[in-house]
Amino acid sequence: MSELPYTSNYPNTLPIWSQLQEHQAKVKQLHLREEFSKDPQRAERFFQKAAGIYLDYSKNLITDETIKLLTQLANDAGLPAAIKAMFNGEKINNSEERPALHVALRNQAAVPYKVDGTDVMPEVKAALNQMERFVWSIHSAQWRGYTNKRFTDIVHLGIGGSYLGPKVVSAALKPYWKAGLNLHYVANIDGTHITEELKHLSPESTLFIIASKSFGTQETIMNAKSAKAWFLRNGGLEEDVHKHFVAITANKQKAYNFGIREENIFPMWDWVGGRYSLWSTIGLPIALTIGIENFKNLLAGAYDMDEHFRTAPLDHNIPVILGLLGVWYSNFFNADSHAILPYDHYLRALPAHIQQLDMESNGKSVTHKGEAVDWSTGPIIWGGAGANGQHAYHQLLHQGTHFLPADFIMPLRTHNHIGDHHALLLSNCLSQSQALMQGKTLEEAKAELKAQGKTDSQIDELAPHKVIPGNRPSNTILFEKSTPRTIGALIAMYEHKVFVQGVIWNINSFDQWGVELGKELGEHIYQIITGENETNGQDSSTKHLIELFKKINNRI
Numbered sequence: 192m193s194e195l196p197y198t199s200n201y202p203n204t205l206p207i208w209s210q211l212q213e214h215q216a217k218v219k220q221l222h223l224r225e226e227f228s229k230d231p232q233r234a235e236r237f238f239q240k241a242a243g244i245y246l247d248y249s250k251n252l253i254t255d256e257t258i259k260l261l262t263q264l265a266n267d268a269g270l271p272a273a274i275k276a277m278f279n280g281e282k283i284n285n286s287e288e289r290p291a292l293h294v295a296l297r298n299q300a301a302v303p304y305k306v307d308g309t310d311v312m313p314e315v316k317a318a319l320n321q322m323e324r325f326v327w328s329i330h331s332a333q334w335r336g337y338t339n340k341r342f343t344d345i346v347h348l349g350i351g352g353s354y355l356g357p358k359v360v361s362a363a364l365k366p367y368w369k370a371g372l373n374l375h376y377v378a379n380i381d382g383t384h385i386t387e388e389l390k391h392l393s394p395e396s397t398l399f400i401i402a403s404k405s406f407g408t409q410e411t412i413m414n415a416k417s418a419k420a421w422f423l424r425n426g427g428l429e430e431d432v433h434k435h436f437v438a439i440t441a442n443k444q445k446a447y448n449f450g451i452r453e454e455n456i457f458p459m460w461d462w463v464g465g466r467y468s469l470w471s472t473i474g475l476p477i478a479l480t481i482g483i484e485n486f487k488n489l490l491a492g493a494y495d496m497d498e499h500f501r502t503a504p505l506d507h508n509i510p511v512i513l514g515l516l517g518v519w520y521s522n523f524f525n526a527d528s529h530a531i532l533p534y535d536h537y538l539r540a541l542p543a544h545i546q547q548l549d550m551e552s553n554g555k556s557v558t559h560k561g562e563a564v565d566w567s568t569g570p571i572i573w574g575g576a577g578a579n580g581q582h583a584y585h586q587l588l589h590q591g592t593h594f595l596p597a598d599f600i601m602p603l604r605t606h607n608h609i610g611d612h613h614a615l616l617l618s619n620c621l622s623q624s625q626a627l628m629q630g631k632t633l634e635e636a637k638a639e640l641k642a643q644g645k646t647d648s649q650i651d652e653l654a655p656h657k658v659i660p661g662n663r664p665s666n667t668i669l670f671e672k673s674t675p676r677t678i679g680a681l682i683a684m685y686e687h688k689v690f691v692q693g694v695i696w697n698i699n700s701f702d703q704w705g706v707e708l709g710k711e712l713g714e715h716i717y718q719i720i721t722g723e724n725e726t727n728g729q730d731s732s733t734k735h736l737i738e739l740f741k742k743i744n745n746r747i
């Protein structure tokens with residue numbers, strides 16, 4: 192395992208950590224409602240704009256001192272050196288001895304990005320050119336199906352980072368979709384997913400993209416085999432397969448063995464993590480739907496955020512501020528989850544993508560050196576589209592016993608001007624963060640009931656139910672409109688936020704060993720089901736459940 196190229200510390204042994212603990216004891220006595228009424232400039236002081244993203248972080252449990260101390264924590268934890276190391280292509284993913292160089296994929300400057308001394312930019316550009324030629328050949332119908340029909344449907348087969356990133360971006364940018372091409376995603380190994388997606392498609396006009404960095408992920412390979420079988424069953428011939436299947440992978444040989452022609456294999460690199468890969472050839476379905484120029488704008492938006500992250504002072508740096516606020520709540524307020532609440536139908540898939548990005552990156556419990564941490568690391572990420580969530584889980588946000596910081600995310604302008612929907616949507620978004628912040632006091636609840644004509648005893652009974660504590664923190668993240676550029680910046684912002692937290696927590700945000708055990712055991716269980724292996728060694732629960740499955744499916 193390689194040495195980290197920057198000094199990392201146990202955060203809770205840093206003197207600044209205890210200063211933050213002392214400071215927290217003071218801050219928790221404050222109420223945001225009073226902080227706002229004391230200081231009319233609060234919103235301006237806790238506000239940043241960069242790369243087209245507006246961040247209002249004034250509704251957080253912070254003072255100027257908090258930001259000062261958290262910035263000190265970032266410095267003492269070695270964040271500036273870690274940022275440099277990431278952009279320099281150093282092997283910051285030390286357990287896999289790899290750089291995490293997704294920033295190279297959106298590099299817009301004429302500067303090299305080196306891995307082991309070799310500039311990767313020529314390969315990155317060549318891959319983008321390959322994508323461009325491919326997108327052009329599909330859009331112009333130069334590349335057609337086996338009966339000479341133009342393609343009407345793209346089916347992207349991939350899972351995890353080879354699915355969630357492309358999915359959120361292609362959905363976010365639906366207004367940019369080229370006419371005449373539909374996009375479908377199949378991720379789950381549950382045969383229902385592929386069955387439902389293929390039900391209404393014709394093999395003559397359907398193109399499959401097999402997206403797997405490893406080309407070994409069970410779900411994707413199984414789906415790819417089923418897709419091929421469907422193609423062959425419904426009129427396609429073995430010699431037509433190359434016209435209907437392309438692959439994106441870092442494992443060319445396996446894709447080739449599957450039957451994909453070499454020229455139809457798009458490269459991936461081991462210095463790009465799956466959950467950071469939508470900017471690579473994994474973004475092919477995005478480029479196919481929104482066009483290559485818009486895909487390049489997406490990269491440019493991410494680059495804007497990269498530059499901001501790389502160069503802005505820590506206390507003006509949006510991903511750094513977001514990361515530090517998350518640390519503040521996780522480690523000093525014991526928050527164990529964080530909500531992602533996009534007020535934009537097009538961005539409804541964002542919570543799922545951020546969930547993988549954050550939880551697979553920072554769901555770790557050993558340091559870079561392998562020692563057990565005794566501080567909390569990545570929170571549980573969850574969320575969903577506003578305003579729908581208001582009629583479901585927001586009750587718990589407002590009155591539950593959990594402490595749940597949240598991000599409200601919304602474009603200021605809509606693509607769909609219909610009635611006054613957008614102003615109402617914004618009103619909902621702002622009223623939620625306002626309600627979380629200010630709450631409702633017992634006196635206010637009583638006055639409200641009195642105004643409704645309730646008797647004194649009714650007021651006493653009902654008022655406690657209507658009290659809302661408030662003082663619950665949130666960020667409001669706005670941008671002018673959902674465009675390729677702003678969406679690029681938004682997602683890059685979250686990537687860097689996650690990295691910032693990983694650095695503070697002294698964990699490796701770029702490996703994911705935790706997912707391996709389940710994969711290995713799954714293989715074994717499958718072998719038991721198929722009779723290739725014995726049930727010996729299985730715990731009684733698993734053994735019993737396997738037997739039940741076999742019995743119900745007549746596999747005994």
Ligand SMILES: O=P(O)(O)OC[C@H]1O[C@](O)(CO)[C@@H](O)[C@@H]1O
Nearest residue numbers: 351352353403404405408465706
């Ligand atoms: O692109 P691949 O190699 O199929 O991997 C898919 C996903 O599986 C994981 O390895 C987790 O199982 C993710 O990190 C990754 O995004």
